[in-house]
Amino acid sequence: MTRTTPPRPADLEAAFPELASLARTATRLHPRPGIPSPQDSSIGGPLLWPASEPWPHCGEVAHHTSPIPLMSVADARLRQRLAAARDSRAAARPSREGWGYNPYTPEERAILEQIQAQDKPEGPVSMLPVAQLYLRDVPGLRPPEGSDLLQVLWCPFEHDDGMPTTALFWRTAAAVSDILLAPPEPAAIYGVFYVPEPCLVHPEEVIEYPSALELGKEMRERLERWAVTEFGIEYLDLCIPPGCKVGGYINWGMTDAYPTPCPTCGTPTEPLLTISGKEWYFDVHHWIPYEDQADNLAWGPGQDGPARPTRICVSDDNAQIIQICPASPEHPHTQIMQ
Structure with missing residues (x-):
């Protein structure tokens, strides 16, 4: 199913012609729960991974585990399903009163009480699939020559920077003939936040303009005053x-804009993939695709519902941005959180 973002409330270029030269094309991925296969572009779905190639592991020791109890991947998915069922019941109520209290049923509570906390894993931790994107679906990928598939995995624990460590792989899909069907899973993970709900993606190209924090003081003040006033x-x-x-x-918003040079050559890096749990916010309607607006009406303030299809939550509900060096795909990627 396609997804279509409504127009913004105003034409930014008409109001501020100087923004026209700064416009960039981005691709909203619009992940929605489904049953992706290794041949599909997905968030949290199975990867087209060669059976002969070692599965990525995180060997770092700085795995933060407090205060969230550790659990197995299977138990994390079970908790997600029970939470989704609870929230759907809340959305079906005729009144939005009591949104802050969405109880589990006695049967659901009994299941949750049986989930056992796991010990912190020893040694390298198996990474989990986060994204698989085919060039045929996302033309804006700009892969290295000869490649047509991007695969991203992450460690299901937060590290010293407050984010999961990520691993990127570019490959040629046609070269993968024998697929790894049962990749290893970590023995324990950090809560449910880094186990994406398997989602198909519905890519849509949109035009973006720079954050006010990337612009000069005078321009920034004009833009911010205009948006609030109008x-x-x-x-x-x-x-x-x-x-x-x-x-x-x-x-930008968590911090001021700051340079993010390639650690190898110093070239300014460029955003490749932004991973964020929230697809839109309750009080900003123009980012809700037309196709999702009817479903969104059933949900009240503070309720995620269809706005969080992947059920990801990066740190305190932030975005994790993976950046690459435009000078060479061989240089290591970087990541920041905003």
Whole structure:
């Protein structure tokens, strides 16, 4: 099913012609729960991984485990299913009163009580699939010559930077003939936050403009004053859409904008993939695709519902941005959180 982002409340280039030269094309991935195969582009789905190639593991020792109890991948998925069922019951209520109290049924509570906490794993931790994107579905990928498939995995634990460590692989899909059907899973993971719900993607190209924090002081103040005066929202709610996407701009806000050079050659890196749990926010309607607006009406403030299809939550509900060096695909990628 396609996804179509409505127009913004205003034409930014008409109001500020100087933004026209700064426009970038990004691809909103619009992940939605499904049953992806290794031949599909997906978030959290199975990878087209060669059976002869070792599965990636995280060998770092700085795996943060407190205060979230550790659990198995299977138990994490079970908790996600029970939470989704609880939230769906809440959305079906005729009144939005009591949104802050969405109880589990006695049967669900009994199942949750049987989930046992796991010990912190020793040694390298198996990584989990986060994204698989085929060039045929996402033309904005710009892979290395001869490649047409991007695969991203991450460690299901937060590290010293507050994010999971990621691993990137570019490959040629036609060269994979014998697929690894049962990849290893970590013995324990950090809660449910880094186990994506398997989702198919529905890519859509959109135009983005830079965050106000990347612009000069005078321009920034004009944009922010105009957005609040004309629409009662912040400029950041107009320039860059939330959610998972390829390319585009970084939505600075947690910090001021800062340089992110390639650690090998110093070339400024560019955003490749943004991983974010929230596809839109309750009070900013213009980022909700037309096709999802009816479902969204059933949910109240503070409720995720269809706005969090992957059930990912990076740190305190932030975005993890993977960046690459435009000078060479061989150089290591970097990642930041905003």
